[in-house]
Amino acid sequence: MIQLKQLTKKYGKGDKITDALTSLDLSIKKGEIFGVIGHSGAGKSTLIRCMNLLERPTSGEVWVNDVELTALNKQQLQHERRNIGMIFQHFNLLSSATVYDNIAFPLQLAHANKEHIHARVSELLALVDLEAHRDKYPSQLSGGQKQRVGIARALASDPQVLLCDEATSALDPQTTDSILKLLLDINKRFNLTIVLITHEMHVIQSICDRVAVIHQGGIIEQGPVTEVFLKPQHAVTRDFIRGEANVGDWIHTVGGNGTNGAFSQTVKITFLGEQTYDAILSRTAREIGVDFAILQGTISTIKDTPYGQLFVRIEGEADKINATIAEIASKGLDVEVID
Ligand SMILES: Nc1ncnc2c1ncn2[C@@H]1O[C@H](COP(=O)(O)OP(=O)(O)OP(=O)(O)O)[C@@H](O)[C@H]1O
């Protein structure tokens, strides 16, 4: 659906050049919600603005829906852009226009007739639940309501792709969740491809199918959110995963000290899917005859998939501990021994 090939973007001239993106390749499928996460200055906005050529890449190709945008003239590009909606962190609404007129604006630009505009705007107002606010001005709306206007406006021309640049970063956690829910809803309803740029792992975890981590203008890691989230390969990725970074040291200090002088071994156990709710750990410990203490744990969901991640100290005789680890692993759980 979206393909970036060897995308490079440099800002500035001479000795003041910033390499914002360097030979970046990325492929996003139709109907998926694809997240891009990265620290400030990593190149996120540049990347997403290159997807609709708001920013022209220095070199490389941008393909959307089997059309190479980087090969089009101005008029062709204007036409293709109707396929691509965009929403922004600070909403970018017209302050002197009502909610209704903000949503109608792209349709007026495309010279749609009045009846069509009226029907479409009414439909969109219902979709984003703003019918009661149609005659208000942006200054009379909350942040969440403003972003709903932004979403309705972006969807006015019935695009196939929605680009979101930090669309929830200016919102409180509850409002963020309601906007994410709305995005998920329109993704499912219209099979809309959504690209979502953020610096918050929570946003990725809530609604994205796949994620790429961007660092210094390049993609350092990508894959299904479950994989990247539960088995981060890169230090930058681990930084984004809350709690992970803080686990290390104290876990090592409590490992090795089983009660009553028994052997002990600390392990990190990752459950995914329905097995998250199974009693695999306690059943195995009882059958083999070891004890265990949960040192730290999370049970949550990644999009619709339940997962659990537990740091567990297993106590008992050495061979029984090893048998326990082998047995848990044989049940398909991911077990990592912590030294
Ligand atoms: N118009 C510009 N002119 C010069 N340099 C720019 C311009 N826009 C961005 N940059 C530089 O390019 C790099 C990437 O910027 P970009 O805005 O894409 O980062 P970002 O990941 O979106 O950051 P943030 O999370 O702060 O929004 C940064 O070093 C930035 O300073």
Ligand SMILES: [Mg+2]
């Ligand atoms: Mg940005």
